[in-house]
Amino acid sequence: MQPARRLYRRESEESRRTALISATQELVAEGGPEAATVRAIAERAGVTPGLIRHYFQSKDELTRAAYRALMDGMTAKGSDAIEGVGAGPEERLAAFIAASLRPPVLDAGAVVLWAGYMHKVRSDPDLMAVHEAAYLAYRDTLQRLIETLPRTVLPGQTRAEAIACNALIDGLWVEGSLLPATFAPGEVITIGLSSVSAILGVNLLEHTAMLPDFGKTTP
Amino acid sequence: MQPARRLYRRESEESRRTALISATQELVAEGGPEAATVRAIAERAGVTPGLIRHYFQSKDELTRAAYRALMDGMTAKGSDAIEGVGAGPEERLAAFIAASLRPPVLDAGAVVLWAGYMHKVRSDPDLMAVHEAAYLAYRDTLQRLIETLPRTVLPGQTRAEAIACNALIDGLWVEGSLLPATFAPGEVITIGLSSVSAILGVNLLEHTAMLPDFGKTTP
C-alpha cells in the first residue's frame, strides 16, 4: 500500500488563475517577495506546484499578473468610493480621499505588497507600464474631481494640485498603514481632508456627513 | 602548479563593515533584496563570502545593519540641509524640504532600497524600532521648523501639520524618484514648497533664493 495519489477536482481556468494570484498576493503581503515561492503559492492555493506552470509560463508571469491585479484592485476601490455618494463635488472628492485612507486600502499588507514589487517595477518595462498607467489613472481621477470644484483656477494649476494631493494621500497611506498605533482612529483621514482642503483652498471637512466611520473623531 | 590562493590585505573592522554594508545597499538598490546574496555582497565588497560571517553573526544581521545605515544617512541629509543656511525660519524650512526632494535623496535606488526592506521592518521588531525612530525624528525636525514660523497656532495644530507635510514630502519623494520623466526638472520641489506653504499658511517660494539648482524653473 503506497501513499495514495492526491484527489482533486478540475476547475475553471479563471478560478485557478485567481486563486494562484490571490495566494501570491497574500504571501508577499505577509512575508515579502521571498516568501512567495512556487511551493508556498501552490499550497496556499490548494494545488501542487506543477500546476502553476500550467497556467503561467513562468513564475515571473504569475508575479506580473499579481501586480496587475493589485493595481487594478486599488484603483477600482477609489472608483467605487465616488459611485454612490451625492453629486456635490466636495462630497465626491472627500469620499474619494477617505476611501484611500481607510481599510482595506489602508493596510500594512497592501503597502508591503506594493513595496515588494517596486524593484521589479523598475527593471521590468511591462510592470513599469502597469505602474505608470495606474498612477496616472489615479491622479487623473483626482484631477478631474478637483476641476469640478467651484473655483476659478489658473491654467496648469490643477495638474500641480493633483500631483500634490496624490503625493499627500500616498504618504499618508504608507505611514498610516505602517505605523497605525501612531495615529488616533480617523486621524489620518482628518489630516488628509484638511490638508487637501488647504492645498485647494476649499473646505472638505464640511462635507463629510455621508462618510462611513467618520464624524466621531472630528469635533 | 595549482590555482594560487587569493592575496589579500588585512583591514580595520570598521572599513570592512562599511564596505559590506555599502555593497549590500548598492545591490538591493540595483536589483532588489533578492540580488543581495552573500556571494554577490562579498564580491562587491572585494572579499570572499566567508568573511561576512566573521563580521556579522548572520546575513540577517548584515541586513539590519544596512537598514540602520540607510535610515541614519537619510535623516543626516536632512539635518545637513538646515545647517548652513540663513537664520530665517522660512529659509530653513524651505531648504529642508528641497533637500529631501533632490538627489541624492530623490533617487530611484534609494526608494527601491527603502521599499525592499519594508516587509522586514514589519516582521522584525528591531528594524521596526529603527524605522519608527527615523520616521519620528524626521517628523520632529519638521515640526520644530514649523513651530519657529511667525504664526499664531492652535494647540495640537503643528503635530497634524507636521504629519501632513511629512506625508506630502514622502509621496513626492517616491513618485519623483520612480517616475522622474513625468515631471519637469525642479517641478517636484516647486510643488512641495507651494503645497507645504498652503498647508501652513505661509509662502516658502519667496524664500528660495539661497537654494542650489532652483529659481530657474519657478517664474
Added chain:
DNA sequence: CCGTTTGTTATACGCATGTATAATCGTGCG
C-alpha cells in the same frame, strides 16, 4: 459505458543560497 482529452499530480534535475568548518597567510608583538 468506454475512450479521449487535458487538467492535475508526482518525481527528478540542476543550480543558487546561507551556513559551517578547516586551511592558510598577513601582521603585530616580543
Added chain:
DNA sequence: CGCACGATTATACATGCGTATAACAAACGG
C-alpha cells in the same frame, strides 16, 4: 627575526528554489 594570533580564504554541506517531464485520473462526448 620568528612566532603566534586571527583576519581571510577555501571547501564542503544541506536545503530550497524554479523548472522540466512523465504518469495519472477527472470529466466530457460518443
